[in-house]
Amino acid sequence: MAHVPQIKIAATYMRGGTSKGVFFNLEDLPDVAQVPGKARDALLLRVIGSPDPYGKQTDGMGGATSSTSKTVILSRSTQPEHDVDYLFGQVSIDKPFVDWSGNCGNLTAAVGSFAISSGLVDASRIPHNGVAVVRIWQANIRKTIIAHVPITDGAVQETGDFELDGVTFPAAEVQVEFMDPADGEGAMFPTGNLVxxxxxxxxxxxxxxxxxxxxxxxxxxxxxxxxxxxxxxxxxxxxxxxxxxxxxxxxxxxxxxxxxxxxxxxxxxxxxxxxxxxxxxxxxxxxxxxxxxxxxxxxxxxxxxxxxxxxxxxxxxxxxxxxxxxxxxxxxxxxxxxxxxxxxxxxxxxxxxxxxxxxxxxxxxxxxxxxxxxAVMSRSARVLMEGWVRVPGDAF
Missing domain, CATH: 3.10.310.10 (Diaminopimelate Epimerase; Chain A, domain 1)
Structure with missing residues (x-):
């Protein structure tokens, strides 16, 4: 019996803060996965290696923890005064679903550098040396996030001496600003009570x-x-x-x-x-x-x-x-x-x-x-691997 061969999709495996995830440029995804739906979810599940009843994600890129079972899709922003649209998918380890209901703040630290390196940010906004200010539209929660990405000789500076508890090795500091962080239309306290x-x-x-x-x-x-x-x-x-x-x-x-x-x-x-x-x-x-x-x-x-x-x-x-x-x-x-x-x-x-x-x-x-x-915090980010992920052609 003939089986459908594997296909390859351009992807980058990145650490952002204390999380890791597989990053995609929207345009690199198969046509059917460039829009929300069952095909996109099925593709990301297969990339990560879920659902896995063994809880190990051995047959995928996931690391068998919530911090390492993550996917990111980026594209040039459709929003005025923004550089990149950022969509985050939290992939369940043992169940067949991808949760699109929220953001990943840790991986946000890697969004700016991926966007710059992938040509999603206009070159005029990137200094030869200094700090690039990347305006991110977080599509899951419809909020603006500003990432301050260090640049050296026109390229993202990833190495440095910034230490982050939960990450073994130091790296370059990325300051992240979460603008107007209350969800919804300012409903910070949905019950109206502080307690x-x-x-x-x-x-x-x-x-x-x-x-x-x-x-x-x-x-x-x-x-x-x-x-x-x-x-x-x-x-x-x-x-x-x-x-x-x-x-x-x-x-x-x-x-x-x-x-x-x-x-x-x-x-x-x-x-x-x-x-x-x-x-x-x-x-x-x-x-x-x-x-x-x-x-x-x-x-x-x-x-x-x-x-x-x-x-x-x-x-x-x-x-x-x-x-x-x-x-x-x-x-x-x-x-x-x-x-x-x-x-x-x-x-x-x-x-x-x-x-x-x-x-x-x-x-x-x-x-x-x-x-x-x-709200403001500092994180760091680093490319771990780049190239292609492979999945069976009939997996989505």
């Missing part, structure tokens, strides 16, 4: 009620106090990911929060919306040893945050969740702000499983509603 009493099953917390900050900024996120879940906020991955009961408990919390935020209409829908919202727990400063063995002192941080992505505790921090952290910290009275000591804060350094990260945001009240103009 809600969220009703949950008693298996989540005794008494069936937990305090939560539900915020749409960077990515929809549910923040709760670590202590209310019986945690300290110093937990590393194995403490959560090795406990099936804990994961189920946190997924139940996530589903209830998603329902309260209006992101889903029934609890059952949460299973098909794994990428958003995120759930995170916060605590005040405390000393701990990071996953790399680094000693984090209580004086090194303003607060501790642990966040889950695609059903697992993240090894560091998702970039979009960091935006949510910075935004919530800047607004007096949220659980994040209170964990950081309360009051007016325009930047915080928080502890995560791999170390620490600083994120800044400036909040103000307009007509009684909280508004954040932008």
């Amino acid at each position: 809600d009493e969220l009703e949950v099953p008693v298996e989540v917390v005794e008494g069936g009620m937990i305090r939560a900050t539900l915020i749409n900024a960077g990515i929809p996120t549910i923040f709760v106090n670590a202590a209310d879940l019986g945690y300290s906020g110093t937990e590393l991955q194995e403490a959560i990911n090795g406990d099936e009961r804990a994961l189920a408990r946190l997924e139940t919390l996530r589903a209830q929060g998603a329902l309260r935020m209006g992101l889903i209409s029934t609890l059952e829908e949460a299973a098909t919306r794994q990428h958003t919202p995120k759930v995170a727990f916060v605590a005040g400063p405390a000393a701990y040893v990071s996953s790399s063995g680094k000693q984090v002192k209580s004086d090194d941080v303003d607060l501790l945050v642990r966040a889950l992505s695609m059903g697992k505790l993240h090894h560091a921090m998702m970039g979009t969740a960091a935006v949510a952290i910075g935004t919530a910290a800047a607004i007096p009275g949220t659980l994040v702000n209170l964990a950081a000591g309360g009051g007016e804060l325009d930047a915080v350094r928080f502890g995560h499983p791999s170390g620490t990260l600083r994120v800044g945001a400036k909040a103000s009240q307009v007509g009684g509603d909280w508004v954040v103009q932008k």
Whole structure:
């Protein structure tokens, strides 16, 4: 029996922040995958190696974690005053779907450099030496992001001495600005409250009620106090990911929060919306040893945050969740702000499983509603491999 041979598609494998993903120029995709739909999803699933019941993604480019099961499609921007349109697909590891409901803040750090190297940014906007300002339209959430990409001799500068906890080797610093990071039409707090009493099953917390900050900024996120879940906020991955009961408990919390935020209409829908919202727990400063063995002192941080992505505790921090952290910290009275000591804060350094990260945001009240103009953080990015990916010709 004859089988359809493999085809090859131009692609670049990149690290952005603490994530990795396969980057495509929209024009390089097969015609049928240049538009949203089943063919595009099927192609990306096959590229990454999903769904994989073994959970390893051995037959694809994925790395068997939420941080490494990612795809990016870029094209010249269709939006005025923007350089590139950025579409992000979070590929499920063990299920046959691609989640297009949110952004990846970490891979955003690689978007500018890929766009420049791929000729998607007008040459007149790229200095011979200096910093190129790339105006990104994030198509998933319809927001503007500004990436400041270092340039040396007309080419993207990837090497440097900027260190990012969660990434082994130093690289060049890329500053990323998330403009007007609230989702929707400024509905930063979908319930209208800085803190809600969220009703949950008693298996989540005794008494069936937990305090939560539900915020749409960077990515929809549910923040709760670590202590209310019986945690300290110093937990590393194995403490959560090795406990099936804990994961189920946190997924139940996530589903209830998603329902309260209006992101889903029934609890059952949460299973098909794994990428958003995120759930995170916060605590005040405390000393701990990071996953790399680094000693984090209580004086090194303003607060501790642990966040889950695609059903697992993240090894560091998702970039979009960091935006949510910075935004919530800047607004007096949220659980994040209170964990950081309360009051007016325009930047915080928080502890995560791999170390620490600083994120800044400036909040103000307009007509009684909280508004954040932008959130800022530094990341790094690097091309790991470029050329072609191959997939069976009948895979999509």
